[in-house]
Amino acid sequence: MDDATRSEIIEMALSDHTSFDAIERLHGLSADQVKTLMRSSLKPASYRAWRKRVRDFGTRRATYK
Numbered sequence: 001m002d003d004a005t006r007s008e009i010i011e012m013a014l015s016d017h018t019s020f021d022a023i024e025r026l027h028g029l030s031a032d033q034v035k036t037l038m039r040s041s042l043k044p045a046s047y048r049a050w051r052k053r054v055r056d057f058g059t060r061r062a063t064y065k
Helices: 003-014 020-027 031-041 044-064
Strands: none
Touching: 003 020, 003 031, 020 031, 031 044
């Protein structure tokens, strides 16, 4: 994977408006693969904060639908 693609995937994953499904449709990476990419690309504390935000947002989204 080239740096531009990696950067785009990271940017999409950090966005609260992009789902794992959208990333999979565009780049063919499953949610687990995106998490692995983020773990290797972010600092440990940043990764934990991102995972917490993704989990919390998913729970909130399910509540509102």
